[in-house]
Amino acid sequence: MQMQIDRDNGRIAVSGEFTFTDHGPFKRMITEMFETKGKAIVIDLSRLEFIDSAGLGMLLLARDEAKKANRVLVLKNPGGQVKRMFGVTKFDKLFTVEE
Amino acid sequence: MGGEGIQMVAAPPGFTCWDGVSETTLEAALSPPAAGCIEADLIGERDWDVVFTRGAPGYLALAVTTQSAYRHSIVRAFIGAMASRTSLCEDLRVRIYSAVQEALMNAIFHGNLKIDPHLRDSLDGLLASQEAIELKLASPEVAHAMIRLEATWDASTVHVAVRDSGEGYDAGSPCMRNGHDMCDGASGRGLDILEAFSDGVQVLNGGTTIRLEFRR
Numbered sequence: 001m002q003m004q005i006d007r008d009n010g011r012i013a014v015s016g017e018f019t020f021t022d023h024g025p026f027k028r029m030i031t032e033m034f035e036t037k038g039k040a041i042v043i044d045l046s047r048l049e050f051i052d053s054a055g056l057g058m059l060l061l062a063r064d065e066a067k068k069a070n071r072v073l074v075l076k077n078p079g080g081q082v083k084r085m086f087g088v089t090k091f092d093k094l095f096t097v098e099e
Numbered sequence: 100m101g102g103e104g105i106q107m108v109a110a111p112p113g114f115t116c117w118d119g120v121s122e123t124t125l126e127a128a129l130s131p132p133a134a135g136c137i138e139a140d141l142i143g144e145r146d147w148d149v150v151f152t153r154g155a156p157g158y159l160a161l162a163v164t165t166q167s168a169y170r171h172s173i174v175r176a177f178i179g180a181m182a183s184r185t186s187l188c189e190d191l192r193v194r195i196y197s198a199v200q201e202a203l204m205n206a207i208f209h210g211n212l213k214i215d216p217h218l219r220d221s222l223d224g225l226l227a228s229q230e231a232i233e234l235k236l237a238s239p240e241v242a243h244a245m246i247r248l249e250a251t252w253d254a255s256t257v258h259v260a261v262r263d264s265g266e267g268y269d270a271g272s273p274c275m276r277n278g279h280d281m282c283d284g285a286s287g288r289g290l291d292i293l294e295a296f297s298d299g300v301q302v303l304n305g306g307t308t309i310r311l312e313f314r315r
Contacts, residue, residue: 020204021172023229030222052200053288054219061222081193088295089288 001025001048001055003032010038015047018055026058030065033073041066046077051085063095074098110137111147114160119167122176129180135160138167140243150247157185157252165211165264166242169232174200177248185252188315195259195313198296201289202261202309203246210263210307211244212236260303260310267305 001022004013012032033041043059059075066073074096078086086092110116113134117125128136135151141162151160161177178196181187187195208214212235218228236242244264251258293300299312 017172017175019172019200020208021170023225027226050196052197052204053292054204056288057219058225061225065222081197084193085197085292088292 003029005032005035007032007036009042010036010040011042011044012036013044013047015049017050018048018058019050019052020054022055022058026062030062033062033066033071034069039070040072040074042074042076044076045082046079048078048082049080051082053089056085056089056091059091060094072096110142111135111151114147116142117163117167119164122171122173125171125173125176126179129159129161129176131180131183133180134158135162137162138164140164141245151249155251155253157250159184159250161248163246164242165207165244165246166236168203168207168246169212169236173248174203177250181250181252181257185257187257191257191313191315194296195257195311198293198311198313199248199259199261201292201296202259202311203248205289205309206246206261206263206265210265210267211241211246213265255315257313257315258310259313260308262304262308265307267307 001018002015003025004015006012012029014029029043043062059073063073076098078097086097091097113132115128115133115136116139117128117136119138119140125136135158137147141164150162159177159181161173163173167173174196178187178192178199181195182192209216212232214228214231214235218224218231246264247260247262249260249262290300293309293311297311298314301310301312302308303310
């Protein structure tokens with residue numbers, strides 16, 4: 001998984017694949033989340049091509065960490081396999097997902 | 100057969116060896132006409148004719164160590180190799196990739212590494228599980244425990260079996276499902292994903308094998 005950080009606008013764009021091998025990038029994502037400004041932290045998924053259940057689990061942990069800091073994690077523009085995975089796991093019920 | 104990543108060590112006829120270095124070398128080792136590929140660290144005294152049940156015209160096999168399955172995206176390379184041998188439309192490719200990835204995760208974490216799935220339900224737990232995994236992989240016995248992928252296909256169906264070297268589990272146990280469908284926890288979605296993306300899930304050999312069916 002690769003990340004592009006826009007701290008001023010509270011946005012993290014991820015691309016590639018988010019799987020069980022991505023503990024390292026995920027830890028960086030958590031750190032970067034709290035460097036961003038604003039109430040909402042937007043994770044832009046439009047260029048994420050694949051996610052597995054470990055990746056979903058890590059997004060849930062990111063959501064919980066944001067909540068602890070009184071912030072909201074918003075997932076934006078999931079597409080392809082990622083959107084399909086969200087539907088299968090009813091993940092869109094657990095998050096604010098914006099198209 | 101030659102090329103990057105293929106070592107000249109003994110492998111069964113029609114099989115290549117993967118050096119375990121990268122996905123690029125794995126893709127090279129899996130390229131046609133190989134019937135299968137075995138990671139070099141696994142080559143030894145094993146009777147590979149017993150390990151792999153070749154026979155179907157549409158067939159591809161891969162045997163890797165737990166360490167390599169944990170560190171590399173082997174499912175992507177495996178499905179890419181399948182697609183170079185049989186036509187997989189985008190929908191089928193996505194379904195196979197999504198389901199086989201879950202089966203592989205199950206084989207690595209629950210089968211060979213025996214990591215508590217609920218450890219990953221918190222950030223601290225996730226970090227602790229990483230440490231536990233690295234500790235376990237420091238043991239050659241665990242790091243070199245085998246994981247196998249075997250795919251067979253014909254005009255109507257694709258089957259993929261993922262087999263670990265663990266002790267198995269009761270098919271009704273919560274290894275892959277945490278007892279409440281699609282809950283809010285960070286783990287426990289594996290079986291639901293297998294069922295949603297495939298057309299059939301079989302848990303075989305005492306829980307050490309997951310066989311998935313996909314209709315074309």
